[in-house]
Amino acid sequence: MNEFVTEALQADDIDSLFDQMMTDYGQDILQLTYSYVKNNAIAEDLTQEIFVKCYKALPSFERRSNPRTWLWRIAINHCKDYLRSWHHRNVMLTYEKEVEPASSEEVVEQTVLKSEEDAQLINAILQLSMKYREPIYLFYFQELSIKEIESLTGVKRNTIKTRMRRALALLKESLEG
Numbered sequence: 001m002n003e004f005v006t007e008a009l010q011a012d013d014i015d016s017l018f019d020q021m022m023t024d025y026g027q028d029i030l031q032l033t034y035s036y037v038k039n040n041a042i043a044e045d046l047t048q049e050i051f052v053k054c055y056k057a058l059p060s061f062e063r064r065s066n067p068r069t070w071l072w073r074i075a076i077n078h079c080k081d082y083l084r085s086w087h088h089r090n091v092m093l094t095y096e097k098e099v100e101p102a103s104s105e106e107v108v109e110q111t112v113l114k115s116e117e118d119a120q121l122i123n124a125i126l127q128l129s130m131k132y133r134e135p136i137y138l139f140y141f142q143e144l145s146i147k148e149i150e151s152l153t154g155v156k157r158n159t160i161k162t163r164m165r166r167a168l169a170l171l172k173e174s175l176e177g
Helices: 002-010 014-037 040-060 067-084 105-127 130-141 146-153 157-176
Strands: none
Touching: 014 040, 014 067, 014 130, 040 067, 067 146, 105 130, 105 157, 130 146, 130 157, 146 157
16 A cells, blocks of 8 residues: 555545545444544445545655555544534434344354343443543454554553553453453
């Protein structure tokens, strides 16, 4: 991706670079925004807004960081801005869950059990405060390293590790109790 970014920026081909970023990171950004707002419709709107910001800012991208890290920083800041906004404080958030049809009874039972376990875990993660939820989500769901999380959030490595340990303890307590 970095070679493509360099070539696209040198050729002033912002549209190709933007298309590639949407293809590579669109779903990840949507999942990230959902982890902040806990609402599918709002997450989709925020994802669109994030990519609009990205498109407008691409010509000024200085290549000091990885394009993914740069996009994630935009996304995280945008989500935090939204959570601080008047709109968020005055809109009632709802939890939406989609159910997929299954074919056989055994598959249905396994799917339901897995879905219930997944839903419990996701719900427990969403109940964590943002300072614990953010590193858990970035590390386990987006598979970012501690160093990448440090770069994205601006939080020191040891603080991230401590928050993750505390978050895991809270999750264990929540799921077992």
